[in-house]
Structures are given as structure tokens and as C-alpha cells.
Amino acid sequence: MYAAVEHGPVLCSDSNILCLSWKGRVPKSEKEKPVCRRRYYEEGWLATGNGRGVVGVTFTSSHCRRDRSTPQRINFNLRGHNSEVVLVRWNEPYQKLATCDADGGIFVWIQYEGRWSVELVNDRGAQSPETLF
Secondary structure, eight states, X not given: OOOOOOOOSSOOOSSOEEEEEEEEOOOGGGTTSOOOHHHHTSEEEEEEEETTSOEEEXXXXXXXXXXXXXXXXXXXXXXXXXXXXXXXXXXXTTTEEEEEETTOOEEEEEEETTEEEEEEEEOSOOSOGGGGO
């Protein structure tokens, strides 16, 4: 995966992105074909954590053909953390997203019927979130 950062007067954010994680998706029309790493990275979900405690989840694709199916909604802002989100990681086999904030709060998010919901919250204030993943 490649990321390009552009600077300009229109391109701004109200918060710093502190972490990101990618989960690739093989299109449904190609599920029966052998697994190909190149196809796996053509489209998928990008999760970001920022300094305002918001997790952004965006569906992205490297092609613009209209014959590919895309989700009905492609941008989500997941709220619930009380401090900056310092870690986001996908659990690809179970299609879940784990996020952790600076205060040690851990959220597990699932996508169901086109929406993202919290499946699990652990806010016991763990002091070292990096050791949890």
C-alpha cells in the first residue's frame, strides 16, 4: 500500500492521524479464483485513529470500473473513545476492527448490515496499550 501526503490550502484536518491499518477485500465476483495478493490489495477498508478520539473507516479502491460492487456507504466516523486513538488493527479472519486509546480503552467494532457497531468495550485503563496486540 502506498500513501501520498499533499499539502495545500484546501487539504486540512482538524486532528492529527496517529495510526492506520488496511484490510484488503477480494471482490465477490472473484472469490472462486485462487488467492492473488495483487487482487487482495485492489480494494478494501482503511482505518485511522486520530488525536480527537475518532476512528475513521473508509472503503477505498484502486480502480474506477463501475462493474465492481461497492458498499452502499463508504465513510464512517466511529466515536466512543475518550482520548486520542493510538492503535487500530484489523482482525481479518473475523472481519473486526480493534482500536485502543491513550487511556487504555479498547473497542472491538463489527460491521453489520452496512453499519459499524461496538461489539466489545474494555476501558479498565490498561497502562500499556501497545502490548495488547
